[in-house]
Amino acid sequence: MKKLIISLTLFTLLFLLVGCTNDNQGGYIDSTYVNQYEGENEHQEIIEQPFINTEVNNKSNISLSANTAAYSFIRSQILNGMSVNKNAVRVEEMVNFFDYNYNQPINNDVFGFKAEVFQTPWNEETNILLVGLETKKVDLGNVPNNLVLLVDVSGSMSATNKLSLVKQSMKLLVEQMNEDDLISLVTYSGKEKIIFKGKSANDLEEINKEINGLSAWGGTNGKKGLKMAYEVASELFIDDGNNRIILATDGDFNLGMSSTDELVEYISSKRESGIYFSAFGFGYGNFKDEKLERLAMAGNGVYHYIDDILTARKAFIDNIDGLLYTVARDAKAQIIFNSNSVLEFRLIGYENRTLSNEQFEDDQTDAGEIGTGLQVTAIYEVKLSDNINEDFASLEIKYKDHVINNDEVYNNSFIISNNVLTDTPNDDSLFISCVLEFGLILLDSNYLGTANLNSIIERLESNDYNKYDYYRNDFIELVKKYQKIIA
Structure with a gap:
């Protein structure tokens, strides 16, 4: 299958291609691929999810996806000095573009799970709940x-x-x-x-x-x-x-x-x-x-x-x-919030991938496909109870394996306990919060709060961890480029 050794020469060439161009191209895009405009682009309308009272409905269902198209498309628009169509901004695909230190699956699970809850940087009255999933790594050496x-x-x-x-x-x-x-x-x-x-x-x-x-x-x-x-x-x-x-x-x-x-x-x-x-x-x-x-x-x-x-x-x-190589077909997730701990929630992203309770329970629902070793992140903005003595939520993932004619449904279940609440979010969470905030700005979101580009850049540059990841460093330059465009 994949040739496991990628030559240093190839990596060096890629680094030079994206790192040695002139300033009017943003400093990191090869002039060979300058975009040419010849008509209108077509995107599905993005309608943001509102806050939902958990006393009315405490369930959130999504079709899982590891797609990343939205981030690359937005990146292309910004690098070429163009305005960003807010209907191109699928926030979950922006987040999914990057790699994180999520937990590997254990035992026979296909999905590993990690969660964290922390203060929303642009709204002091809410918190961000991150749910990070990573699929099992399959040895594909003998798979033709x-x-x-x-x-x-x-x-x-x-x-x-x-x-x-x-x-x-x-x-x-x-x-x-x-x-x-x-x-x-x-x-x-x-x-x-x-x-x-x-x-x-x-x-x-x-x-x-x-x-x-x-x-x-x-x-x-x-x-x-x-x-x-x-x-x-x-x-x-x-x-x-x-x-x-x-x-x-x-x-x-x-x-x-x-x-x-x-x-x-x-x-x-x-x-x-x-x-x-x-x-x-x-x-x-x-x-x-x-x-x-x-x-x-x-x-x-x-x-x-x-x-x-x-x-x-x-x-x-x-x-x-x-x-x-797909390891999970028709993959979908349901989060059931504990109304004693979470008063309201709002799903960020996945606007065109939400499912009803009936669709989640229906094993014939056509949901998402996730490949081996990939990561998927679900993000919620939540309003918490004053006294949190119980778990935040439960998470259930349903999926079928990669064999097309095998429709047996498998389940991975997890508890999002109250000990994931932290005043010191990890490096991944801090970076994701910056991607989220940038996405909300591009969306011209109804939930912007105090979101602003200066805050994003300050948080990104204050974390040395981001500077050692090429794609994250590229994102920092992208935000700065956008700031210059709209100045």
Whole structure:
């Protein structure tokens, strides 16, 4: 599966690419991938969750997701000096982009659990409850891959931050594979085409040559491209292996069956075959964010946005195992608050992933998929009782394993005890609070309180821990860049 040794040379090259550009690019984005604007982007409307009185309803249900697309998209907008569409701000995906020191699963659990409650930095009357989950790490050394790279080469992909970056990203992905892994390349525009199929990942020179030869032209018949990709994946299907289609596109389907509902229905009909489907978005301008998120969810896959070589590295090198191997299907969480300890709660993020109590209990609910070794964070703003002598809440996670035709439901249960309340939150919690506050500012939230950029930057820079994590350090520079834009 994944080649475990990533060369120092590659890491150094990535560091130089994102660290040695001029100031008008924010100091950390390769000029090769400057965004080009050619239309309006499409996002699902974000409607914030209100505070809920626990005497009225003490349950909160969410479909779990390790998607990170929103953070990368927002990052792209800011780096290019553009205004941020608040409907692009999915706060949970901003938080999920980064890595934390969460607890590993114990015994036979798939999920490890960690929680902390601390004072809200922008509202002295509330607290933040962080619930951090991490999935078990699976040794994938003997799990073969059958990957079909489905690449949009239509005219809309001609911008330099689209097809050029797709090529770089796909080559990073293929470099992580082993000799037993099969790679296929299917393209679509006005016409779908199999560039090659079933090549050993060891045939790297020939694969890279074909990827480099891709060019953009014509319309976008995504439905036919999807059909061909599924045909190839089915023909090369590996029993007990990882069979997955990787879509790279800006989401602009304009020929054939192109409505989101039709595409979702088609992909949903195929997921029982054991072929997963993941979507990777590229480019800015006429970008179809909502569509790609729905397609990935329909295919039991993940959705990420790639805005430069840094985020390509995060997806295709750092998180490659989690991208390729699912350990929890239809994963959903329910938190039941103790009304003696928590008077009110408000879920931050997950606006388009909330579930009703009935949906949580229904084992047929299509929920989220989480890969091996990945982390998911749920965040609540809570109003606490004056006297806290009891646990805060209980947490139940329901999921199915990765075997498509096995619908047995598993449960992991945890107690969020009152000893997680602290006056000195850990480094991860402090950083997450900064990401949350920044997200609320970008959302122009109704719950901003005293949230401000100066406070975020001060807290980030006062913690040396952040300076030793490249992605966190990049976030610090991003906040500063945004502050300059709006000044």
